Amino acid sequence: MVILVDESRIKEVGPDRACAEWLLRCGALVKWQDRESWTTDYNSLPASGGRSLKIEEIDATDAAVMHIGFPHFKGCKRIRRIVFHKSHYLEDAALAQLTLLQDSLQELQISSCGNVSADGLRHIKKLKNLEYLLLYDLPEIENKDSMMEELQAALPNCAVVFPYAQGKDDPSLKPQEGKD
Template sequence: MSAVINDLPEDLLLKIFSYLLTKDLCIAGGVCKKWRRVTNDNSLWRHVDLSPYRLNLQKVWKIIRAHLSECLLSIRLRGFMDSGTKRKSQSVSNAMLDDIRDRCPNVEELHLYYVNISSFDARKLPSTLHTLKLDSCSWQPRWIKSGNPSLPNLRSLSVSHCVRVDNFDVEEFCQYSNLEELNLCGCYRVKDSGLQKVAQNLSHLTHLDIAVTSISDLSVHHISRNLKDLKHLCLRRCSAITNGALATLVSSLKKLQYLDIFECSSIDADGLRALHKLESLRTLLCGPKIPSTVLEELQNDLPLCNITCITGNRQLLFDGAAEHE
């Protein structure tokens, strides 16, 4: 069988290898000279995903030097912050980011998970980035301000579950005035004053995730007043959000298509009824506190909206008068 596979033309092997994970691609390159030649094709290294693996700095360097080039568009790396005894191990450094900037002048996306960002300076980030995700990373307060990175093309920023991010950090994010997507999910230190800065300075936002933050109806007021192009809003587990917030966003956010109010414990059936005027809404996520009769009424008023009620580990999708698990 191996002989048959090895007899395939290189263009067909290239197509097959395009379905491999990065680790498997590296393994395939060690099979024979022909496979090494094919696996080194730059088209296979446009999007490099190393996030399923915890790799130390030495191993990441090896991959960068062997495979990364000007064809690279996105790279995902996983650190050691969730690995117990190896928490202090590094997977990113200033020198490594310098090398990526030199080798990969067209890189647009950098995704880092569980990385200690104090191991590198913000100013080392590639200026070509369109997307920067620093999810579940060990955050260094004032990290952006200390490095003041030039990111003129940045459109999407995520610091999801970077729990030390606070209002001062959020204010520093506002320098990237062209942002269209901002994810602050799990940043519980972020409060109304931080969201006020976001709403006033990031007017191009279309996607905003502020789940599990410490905001109130005041933040929704600022969002509704300033972010008229918003299409996606996640308020999940924001316990201080009330019925009044829904009435506010219905009157102002005419382009809103996605709304998540799951476990917003202060919102009840009366608040949800206000959404029947939000004709742009296509997806609504809510919790078991809302009676099914109210959801059915809302579904009748918004026939194009997928309404999902999350109950424990179950999700009930309402479709007209019916509901489905």
């Protein structure tokens, strides 16, 4: 499902509410600032007070987020954490647009996203406020060590973690006896 940015909707409900609508329609979860619970369903969005709600965290596990919707992030000033796990439509063009969140994004996970290449990850170097970056199971990344070093050099205040996602990649990970 392709959901284009609707500027009139953003004017009507504000950038965070419009962004949340897009994310929820794509199957992501949204956590609002100063709220403990996650919003998991589009129909459970608050009917009023939308402009006062600010997105703080996004869990896009198994979500169908695509670059065409990433302009929804424009105007969202408080998004500090995003998880892209098994986001099969996530690709380099989407990562290029994460700079829309460069002032607020502190934690980012990109894992099991088969369309993300080294070129896409290089866009992350512009996210100077990142404090934690977790990357794993990215089959298009041929040299994980080199990529991790490149990102760490560009983001000295960020803990860049890129463990080997498959045991065959890391000789220290051996299968336990009795398990396949």
